[in-house]
Amino acid sequence: MLRLSAFRIAPRLARTYASPAAPNALVFLEHRNGVLDSSSLSALTAATQLGGQVTGLILSGPESSATAIENASKLKGLNKLIHSTADTYKSPVVEAVTPLLKQVLSDSTYTHVVSATSSFAKSLLPRVAALLDAPQISDITSVEHDASSNATTFTRPIYAGNAIATVKASSSIPIKFFTVRSTSFAAALSADVAEASLETLEPVSAGDVPTEHLKTSLTKSDRPELGTASRIVSGGRPLKDAKTFEDTLYPLADVLGAAVGASRAAVDAGYADNSLQVGQTGKVVAPELYMAFGISGAIQHLAGMKDSKLIVAVNKDPEAPIFQIADVGLVGDLYQVIPELTEKLKASK
Ligand SMILES: Cc1cc2nc3c(=O)[nH]c(=O)nc-3n(C[C@H](O)[C@H](O)[C@H](O)COP(=O)(O)OP(=O)(O)OC[C@H]3O[C@@H](n4cnc5c(N)ncnc54)[C@H](O)[C@@H]3O)c2cc1C
Numbered sequence: 001m002l003r004l005s006a007f008r009i010a011p012r013l014a015r016t017y018a019s020p021a022a023p024n025a026l027v028f029l030e031h032r033n034g035v036l037d038s039s040s041l042s043a044l045t046a047a048t049q050l051g052g053q054v055t056g057l058i059l060s061g062p063e064s065s066a067t068a069i070e071n072a073s074k075l076k077g078l079n080k081l082i083h084s085t086a087d088t089y090k091s092p093v094v095e096a097v098t099p100l101l102k103q104v105l106s107d108s109t110y111t112h113v114v115s116a117t118s119s120f121a122k123s124l125l126p127r128v129a130a131l132l133d134a135p136q137i138s139d140i141t142s143v144e145h146d147a148s149s150n151a152t153t154f155t156r157p158i159y160a161g162n163a164i165a166t167v168k169a170s171s172s173i174p175i176k177f178f179t180v181r182s183t184s185f186a187a188a189l190s191a192d193v194a195e196a197s198l199e200t201l202e203p204v205s206a207g208d209v210p211t212e213h214l215k216t217s218l219t220k221s222d223r224p225e226l227g228t229a230s231r232i233v234s235g236g237r238p239l240k241d242a243k244t245f246e247d248t249l250y251p252l253a254d255v256l257g258a259a260v261g262a263s264r265a266a267v268d269a270g271y272a273d274n275s276l277q278v279g280q281t282g283k284v285v286a287p288e289l290y291m292a293f294g295i296s297g298a299i300q301h302l303a304g305m306k307d308s309k310l311i312v313a314v315n316k317d318p319e320a321p322i323f324q325i326a327d328v329g330l331v332g333d334l335y336q337v338i339p340e341l342t343e344k345l346k347a348s349k
Contacts, residue, residue, distance in 0.1 A: 002025035007237040012180040015253045022051075022053070022147065023050035023051060023052030023053070023054040023111050023112055023145050023147075023152075024052050024055075024109050024110050024111045024112070025047040025050050025052065025053070025054045025055070025080075025110065025111065025112040025113070026052045026055050026056075026057055026104065026105070026108075026110045026112070026113050026114070027040070027043055027044050027047045027054060027056050027057065027114045027115065027233055028040075028043075028057050028101070028113070028114070028115040028121060028124070028125070029043075029044070029056045029058045029072055030115075030116065030118055030120060030121070031056065031058065031060070031064070031068050031071070031072075032164070033063075033064045033067070034060065034064040034065075034066070034068040034070075034071055035065025035067070035071065036068075036071050036072060036075075037116065037118065038164065038182065038187050038194065038225075038227070038228045039116030039117070039118055039180075039182035040115070040116050041187035042115045042116060042180055042181075042182035042183075042184075042185040042186065042187050042188075043114050043115050043179075043180040043182070043186045044075060044077055044114075044188040045077070045186055045187065045188045046114060046140070046143050046178075046180040046184040046185045046190070047077070047112065047114040048077040049143050049144070049145075049185075050111075050112055050143065050145040050148065050152070051107075051145055052111070052145075052269065053078055053079050053080070053255075054078055054079055054080075055078070055079060055080040055081070055082060055110075056072050056075065056078045056080070056081045056082065056196065057081075057082045057083075057084075057101070057104060057168050058072045058081065058082070058083045058084075058086055059083070059084050059085075059087055059089035059092060059097060059100070060083070060089055060090070061075075061085070061086070061087055061089055061090025061091070062085055062090075063090070064090075065083070065085040065172065066118050068083070069081065069083050069198070069339060070194070071190070072196070073195070073196045073198060074190045074191050074192070074194050074195065074196075075188050075189075075190055075191075075195075075196065076188055076189045076190065076191050077188050078188075078193065078195065078196040078335070079196060079197070079210065080196050080197045080198075080199065081196040081197070081198050081199070082104065082199045082200075082201050083198070083199075083200060083201065083203040084100060084200070084202065084203050085200075085203070086203035088203065088206070088209075088225065088290070089203065089215060091213040092120075092213070093209060093211045093212065093213055094123045094124045094127060095206055095209040095210060095211055096098070096206045096338070097124055097206075098124065098127050098128055098131070098206065099204045099205070099206050100204040100206075101113075101124065101128045101200070102128050102131050102132065103204050104174060104201070105128065105132060105173075106132075110175060111150075111174065111175060111176065112175070112176045112177075112178065113125065113128070113129075113175060113176070113177045113178075114178055114179075114180060115123065115179050115180070116180055116182055117138065117139045117180060117181055117182070118177065118179075118345070121179055122138070122179065125177050125179060126177075128177070129175075129177040134173065134174075134176070134177055135169065135173060135176075135177070136177040136178065136179070136312055137154050137156065137167050137169065137176070137177070137178040137179075138156065138178070138179050139156050139157065139180075139181045140154040140155065140156045140178050140179070140180055140181065140184075141156060141157060141164070141181050141184035142154065142155045142184065143180075146258075149170075149171055150171035151168055151169065151170045151278050152168070152169045152176055153166060153167070153168045153169075153280070154166070154167045154168075155167070155179060156168070156181075157181075157303075157327035160299050160300055160302075160303040161280075161303040161306065162299065162303075173177070173339045180283060182227070182284075183284055183285065183286035184286075184307075184309055189342070200305045209316060219273055219275050221260070223253060223259050223260060224257065224258065224259045226259045226260070226261055226275070226276060226278070226283055226285060227283050227284075227285060227299070229258060229259030229285070229287055230287050230288045230289070231256050231257065231259070231287055231288060231289040231291075232258055232259050232260070232261045232278070232285060232287045232289070232290050232291065232294050232308075233249050233252050233253040233256065233258045233259075233260055233261070233291045233293070233307070234249075234260070234261035234263070234278055234290065234291060234293065234295060235248070235249045235260075235261075235262055235263070235266055235271075235272070235293045235294060235295070235334075236262070236263040236265055236266050236292070236293065236294040236295035236296065237263065237264055237265035237266060237269065237294060237296075238294035238316075238334065239271050239293075239294060239334075240271070241269075241270075242271045242272070243272055244271070245262070245266065245271040245272055248293075248334070248335065248338055249293065249338070251338075251339075251342045252291075252338050252341060252345070254288075255342055255345045255346055255349070256279075256345065258289070258291075259287075260272070260276055261276050261277075261278040261283075261285065261290075261305075262276040262277055262278065263278070263279070263295045263296075263298075263301050264277055264279055264281065264282065264300065264301070267282070277304075278296075278301065278304040278305050278306035279300045279301045279302075279303055279305070280299075280300040280301075280303040280304060281300065282304055282314035283304060284303070284304045284305075284307075285304060285305055285308065286305075286309070287308050287309070288308075288309045288310060289308070289309070289310050289312065290311050290312070291312045291313075291314070292305075292311065292313045292314070292315075292322055292326070293314050293315075293325060293334040293337075293338060294305050294314070294315065294316075294334045295313070295315070295322055296315070296317075296320050296321060296322060297313070297320055297321035297322025297323070297324065297325065298321070302321075302322075302325060306325055310327050310328070311325055311326045311327050311328070312326065312327070312328045312329075312330075312338050313326035313328070313329045313330070314329075314330045314332055314334050314338075315329075315330075315331065315332075315334075316331065316332065316333055316334075318330075318331045
């Protein structure tokens with residue numbers, strides 16, 4: 001893999017902030033009905049690696065507020081938890097949260113603002129960073145803070161993961177915003193009892209917000225969540241249609257207790273739901289086991305799964321690029337291999 005040498009982010013800050021030597025990170029924690037997103041737990045781990053104080057910020061509607069606060073305050077590594085409760089924070093739009101985050105950061109001693117690389121944070125953090133005239137580093141895979149120089153060095157994949165950029169944010173940048181690739185950091189664990197001190201924050205009015213949350217449509221599934229599953233069975237274009245995709249892949253996924261993934265070709269052709277897409281424009285996963293059936297191994301697909309611990313590929317074409325990164329490769333027809341494998345796994349249980 002190509003490793004690019006460091007490039008620096010030039011400070012263009014007009015304003016000055018208090019800039020203490022020790023890192024003081026604020027982590028934006030996301031949750032669904034009070035249950036914290038696992039990607040936020042990875043963001044917390046990244047924040048703890050800065051080596052200083054870590055404060056969490058959690059927003060919720062009134063119904064989920066108690067659960068959200070209880071769950072977040074038990075997180076190991078969190079020194080303090082700031083929470084704010086309002087109807088607008090139940091299913092918030094970024095325009096409603098921006099003024100609050102800006103207020104939390106203004107005249108604060110925070111040195112880093114951290115979140116998962118989630119859809120919401122990808123919209124929120126750059127907005128607030130721009131309002132504070134600060135730069136942002138996105139989708140980082142490692143972080144290291146040098147207390148003596150007060151500079152922070154990150155790595156992040158570029159060119160669909162074919163190169164790793166090393167980016168240094170110097171001490172002259174008082175607040176460093178960064179989002180975290182969750183597959184690169186273990187999820188923070190919970191303690192039995194709350195460890196973080198609590199602070200309640202009044203909601204900040206956003207005035208006339210131009211967007212409105214209408215509804216959330218969730219795909220219901222009893223299977224493990226694709227982003228956090230330890231095993232994934234994934235299918236590509238030769239799975240023909242939605243019924244064949246399900247009839248072929250799901251029995252194997254069931255016997256393995258695996259999540260189901262798909263290539264973009266399978267998603268675009270309508271065989272699989274968008275939420276199952278793995279790759280550059282889909283989800284980035286790093287399970288213990290990734291099984292790719294009838295997936296050629298285009299770089300955009302590899303960008304989403306090449307960090308998997310064990311990659312198994314089944315493809316009719318011995319020249320398929322997926323075999324270059326597979327730990328175990330089988331040249332064969334998936335319509336023969338999958339039923340046989342499923343039966344053997346069932347028999348061995
Ligand atoms: C900007 C951009 C972003 C993209 N983002 C993504 C992304 O996030 N995720 C993604 O997956 N793609 C993405 N793509 C698309 C990507 O380039 C490929 O087109 C796509 O991954 C191909 O999907 P596939 O491997 O299922 O299909 P194909 O490339 O058509 O490969 C099908 C494979 O199945 C094999 N095969 C056929 N029949 C059988 C059989 N019976 N048994 C076993 N093997 C068989 C063939 O030998 C072949 O290797 C992106 C492209 C662009 C330009």
